[in-house]
Amino acid sequence: MIEFKNVSKTFRLGKREVHAVKNVSLKVSKGEIFGIIGFSGAGKSTLLRLVNMLERPSSGSVLIQDIDVNSLSSKDLRTRRRNIGMIFQNFNLFNSRTVAGNIAYPLKLAGLSKKVINTRVEELLQFVGLADKAKDYPDQLSGGQKQRVGIARALATSPDVLICDEATSALDPETTADILRLLKKVNKEFGITILLITHEMHVIQSICHKVAVMENGEVIESGDVFDVFTDPQHSTSQRFIQSVQQDLPSENILEDWRSKGGKKLYRVIFKGEITNNAVLSQVTQKHQVHFNIVYGSIRELQEKLFGNLLISFEGKTEAIQNALEELKTIVNLEEVAPHES
Known part of the structure; x- marks a missing residue:
């Protein structure tokens, strides 16, 4: 659906060159929700702007449905852009237009009849749960309602790609959850491919099928969300994941554990069906060893179970x-130095 092939983007600031994106190669399949995460300055916003050619790559290719969008004529690019909806962090609504007027705007630009526009606007207002807000103005809406208008407007021209640029970062946690549920509904009911950027790992965890982690303009890790979450390879990925996992004990808990004679601590990671099995009990009983769960949790991630436990053994x-x-042949297990936890 969308493919970045060795894409780089360099900006010139005076005599200095800024390499915002460096040799990025990624594939986003049709119907996926693909998240791109990184700290400020990682290059994720620039990468998104390359999709609809708001920025043009310095090198490499951006393909949408096997078409290099950088090679399109101005006319063809305008047509292509109508198939790409955008949702912004700060909503980008027209304060002088009503909710209905904001949603209708791209349809008017497309030259559709008033009757068609009115029907489409009513459908979208119903879909995003704002049927009673058609005549209100943006200043009369909450942040979540404004973003719902933004989503409806982005869907107006029935795009096949939806780009979300930090769409929830200006919202409170409860409203963020509502907007993420709405985006999942968009993806499921319309089959729209969603490409989103964020600096919030819980957003990736909540709705994305795949994720790419960016740092200094490069993709340092990518893959299925479950795989990246349960076995992050890069330290930056680990930092992001730790921000939502909260599966490490405080220093006070570790000090208490040490004071009681604790010496070696092991991390045991369970994935999928194995989480339902009494693996620890069976193996330790077999070898006449006792285990103590010092810290950890078992939770659902991408409709799969994931257990992350810190355990000590006695015997x-x-x-x-x-x-x-024996445990290493069944689950992921590694020794963790107490001071590193």
Whole structure:
């Protein structure tokens, strides 16, 4: 659906060159919700702007449905842009137009009849839950309602791609959850491919199928959300994930554990169906070893179970070692130094 092939974007600021995007290659399949996450200055916003050619790549290609959008004529590019909806952090609504007027705006630009426009606006107001707000103005709306108007306007021309630029970062947690549910509804009911950028990992966790982590203009890690969350390879990915996992104990808990003679601590990660099995009990009983769960949780991620536990073991040294070796064949297990937790 969307493919970045060795894409780079360089800006010149006076005598200095800024490499905003560096040799990025990514594929976004049709119907996916694909998240791009990174700290400020990572290059994610620039990467999004390359999709509809608000910025043109310095090198490489951006393909949408196998068409290099950088090679399109001005006329064809305008047509292509009508198939790409955009949702913005700050809503970008016209304060002088009503809710209905804002949604109708792209339809008027497309030259559609008043009857067609009115029908489409009514459909979209119903879809986003604002049927009673048609005659209100943006200043009369809450932040969440404004973003619903933004989503309705982005959907007006029936796009096949929806670009979300930090669409929830100006909203409170409860409203953010509502907007994310609405975006999932958009994806499910219309099959629209959604490409979103964010600096909030809980957004990625909530709705995305795949994720790419950016740093200094480069994609440092990408893949299925479940895989990246449960086994992050890069330190930046680990930092983002830790911001939502909250699965490490405080230093006070660790100090208490150490004061009671705790020496070695192990992280045990369960994925999928294995989470429902009594693996720890079975293996430790077999080797006559006792285990103690110091900290951790089991939760659902992308409709799969994921357990992340910190465990200590008691028993004879050889028995513990044998139990650990067997556990490593069943689950992900690693020793964690107490001071690093």
